[in-house]
Amino acid sequence: MTTSGVPELPADGLTFAYFSMEIAIDSAVPTYSGGLGILAGDTLRAAADLNIPAVGITLLHRKGYFRQHLDSTGHQSESEPAWSPERFLELIPHRVLVSLVDRQVQVQAWRYLVRGESGHSVPVYFLDTNLTENSPADRTITDYLYGGDNRYRLFQETVLGMAGVPLLRALGYQRIRAFHMNEGHSALLTLALMEEQTWGRGLQTATSADEEGVRQRCVFTTHTPVASGHDEFPLDLVRQTLGEERTNLLIRNQCCENGVLNMTTLALKFSRYVNGVSMRHEEVSRRLFTNHSIDAITNGVHAPTWTAPSFQRIYDRHIPEWRRDNLYLRYAVGIPLTDIWQAHKEAKQELVTEIERRTGIRLEPGVMTIGLARRATPYKRLDLLFYDLERLRRIVRQVGPIQVVCAGKAHPRDESGKVAIQRIFEAAARLQGAIPVVYLEDYDIAVAQRLCSGVDIWLNTPQKPQEASGTSGMKAALNGVPSLSILDGWWIEGHVEDVTGWSIGDGWRTETDRQAEVESMYDKLEFVILPTFYQRHNAFVSIMRSTIALNGSYFNAQRMLIQYLQNAYRRGGSIQP
């Protein structure tokens, strides 16, 4: 795969402008909550590596996403992270106005440059309403990621979409091939484009040709396979916030049903290209949105970001081209098993040391270590491993020891997610003396980097078909860590039994069956994984190596971005403003 030879846009042009409510640029910049923001950051890092002219647009989130604290029973409390935009970002002089209810709100922006392997950089603009010209309430619009009520959320989405487009123009970007909406939060950018399209004559004059003009420039990625996961706003609130004329346009375009504006419907309506984030998710989304054509581009992760230093060193030694072109990871099949194991031992030691530093708990580097981490929310079933503690104890007695490392935040309002964390703490207490279980607080990029690379297997137990993709197993794969996972999301594509890991359950077409899945998970551990780990060392390390070659070479952000270029950005569509 190569991107050279494809004509690019001139200097003022962008291949894509990436709009996302969260963009994870750095562990110390708490403007992201999880998967969606990490994917956005990894996409832009890949664009920088591949010399693609692109920008990212997001909100500043001055008060960030919360920090997680857990007491000795696993009860979660939250605090505001302290961070100073000045330390990481550069304030730019451009300002834009966005009309909100009965007033104009001023928006400024901060810039971060994502630098690629070869020096090309991709700017990310963080929109910020905290200006003395704005009312005290308006100054807080861009403060909290996923905080506040419906009104606050609609104000945020109005700023993201409707200030983002004029900011790009103010920065001189007139030719933009694709406006990419990463999830429906930024769908109001279509209204901003429609206002450009009908400039001087008013939105009420919009024709179907104008609508098509907007559609030709927009691309939409949906991430949520459940209907209730899509943003909706009551029409009264929309009318009050956006005004009569804009609301009428949304109604005329069938984006409002049963008295609510659905942001996914809006994004679908005005996009020339729509995709889900795995093959399975495409199928589920097609059933959810029957009137739209939906494609699939399976997620990937940014390889250098998610590869531990010890593995970076052996890749640099054996396949130095891997940084420029991740496909070279295919040739990891030629790396000696002893080198793979040595790199893994180092990554595992790093994790063990970090866990001791953070918690005082000392894990045993020689013991099979199971890692699991994700947002604590019911469908992710974070605590499924601990369903039958007797069985776990028996496995350990009969086959060999295990230890478990967990992490994940629950959204402050997600009570069942919080309860799942407490259940893990209860299980840990009951397993004391038999199976060490560590729960790391405040899951973030830095924790994920250590965790995904330092464990021996990665466990993922979502309730199918609700995992749109999942990405942490991909991070693990880049470090030779095989997955034990329910066949859902990306794992349906990445799973080759005994070669890249192991499946849980009896295939992906069947209904979810918790009891059968639990049995299958324990059976795989007892009869396949632990015996291989403890008694057939070389066989286990071979599986680690083929995990890198098969899944590291494919489930990376370079492959993903090249697919976006071929299927979404460069295909069709006018680049004129």
Ligand SMILES: *Cc1c(COP(=O)(O)O)cnc(C)c1O
């Ligand atoms: C990768 C990552 C996620 C997303 O993991 P999934 O497997 O896609 O659910 C969430 N939070 C952090 C900190 C991550 O690094």
